[in-house]
Amino acid sequence: MASVIGTILKKPVKIALVQLLSGSDKAANLRHAASQVARAAAGGSKIVVLPECFNSPYGTVYFPKYAEPILPLPAVKEQAPSYFALSAMASENNIYLIGGSIPELNPSTKKIYNTCLIFGPDGALLSIHRKTHLFDVNIPGKVSMRESDVLSPGNKVTIVDFPEYGKVAIGICYDIRFPEIAAIAARKGAFALIYPGAFNLVTGALHWKLLAQARAVDNQIYVGMCSPARNLDSKYHAWGHSMILDPMAAVLAEAQEGEAIIESELNEDRILETRRNIPLETQRRLDVYPDVSEGQVAYEDPDLLGQVLN
Numbered sequence: 001m002a003s004v005i006g007t008i009l010k011k012p013v014k015i016a017l018v019q020l021l022s023g024s025d026k027a028a029n030l031r032h033a034a035s036q037v038a039r040a041a042a043g044g045s046k047i048v049v050l051p052e053c054f055n056s057p058y059g060t061v062y063f064p065k066y067a068e069p070i071l072p073l074p075a076v077k078e079q080a081p082s083y084f085a086l087s088a089m090a091s092e093n094n095i096y097l098i099g100g101s102i103p104e105l106n107p108s109t110k111k112i113y114n115t116c117l118i119f120g121p122d123g124a125l126l127s128i129h130r131k132t133h134l135f136d137v138n139i140p141g142k143v144s145m146r147e148s149d150v151l152s153p154g155n156k157v158t159i160v161d162f163p164e165y166g167k168v169a170i171g172i173c174y175d176i177r178f179p180e181i182a183a184i185a186a187r188k189g190a191f192a193l194i195y196p197g198a199f200n201l202v203t204g205a206l207h208w209k210l211l212a213q214a215r216a217v218d219n220q221i222y223v224g225m226c227s228p229a230r231n232l233d234s235k236y237h238a239w240g241h242s243m244i245l246d247p248m249a250a251v252l253a254e255a256q257e258g259e260a261i262i263e264s265e266l267n268e269d270r271i272l273e274t275r276r277n278i279p280l281e282t283q284r285r286l287d288v289y290p291d292v293s294e295g296q297v298a299y300e301d302p303d304l305l306g307q308v309l310n
């Protein structure tokens with residue numbers, strides 16, 4: 001069976017989730033994000049996470065208007081303000097930054113993605129994750145969204161190595177409803193699953209915490225879900241309640257709906273203890289069902305192949 005061999009988390013690390021209040025002014029959102037990331041870093045966190053669509057309002061009408069290129073980077077820096085702002089936040093604060101998500105425009109295909117940029121402490125781009133499962137749902141009278149009207153999906157599982165600590169897997173919002181990504185990441189040795197996400201008041205109340213706990217308990221690793229703060233002036237009201245869970249699915253930290261920074265220290269002992277006490281890894285019946293982490297798993301989007309990230 002596929003099993004994680006060796007160290008999962010090399011040393012304890014403090015993580016902060018920034019539940020940011022964003023509005024319609026992109027430049028102001030970037031400035032505000034920078035100030036909150038600096039606050040989180042000053043508190044000792046070495047991994048800092050921003051929410052989904054932190055530089056724009058969330059909604060299909062906004063994605064084309066706010067989208068900007070990231071790969072290849074335009075020669076004119078002003079055309080990719082979010083990329084450069086995020087890179088500076090990482091390097092100025094000496095942190096790993098999981099940059100929530102931004103609407104991304106691929107200049108050659110004209111496709112738009114909902115994309116998370118992940119930077120290292122030197123400000124170099126380590127990876128990107130494009131939302132893989134688009135939020136196309138209709139709960140009559142309650143929530144209706146068709147992201148696929150304007151967005152294209154990403155095509156890979158994103159597992160990023162933070163050399164000082166270990167591997168972290170990234171999904172965006174609706175991605176959390178698909179347990180395969182989480183299972184693959186855990187079996188490939190990730191110590192945490194991080195989901196920038198903007199659930200709404202209907203599905204947030206019902207499923208946000210449930211899904212976070214499900215992914216933690218199934219995979220016995222840390223889970224972080226980072227929401228925007230609820231902005232009642234915007235059309236889409238985010239659920240908030242950013243949270244960090246441990247490998248037993250206990251909630252270590254939780255925000256309410258307003259702006260907040262939540263933080264926790266993650267350590268390997270907690271993962272190992274959970275796996276020792278409830279040894280799912282050695283009890284899995286891969287003679288009865290297939291292992292989703294084996295076989296043909298895409299780790300790169302075809303249009304990212306050959307691109308130099310740093």
Ligand SMILES: NC(=O)CC(=O)C(=O)O
Pocket residue numbers: 134135172173174175177198199200203204207
């Ligand atoms: N907004 C999302 O992508 C997902 C969501 O709100 C949900 O799954 O519910």
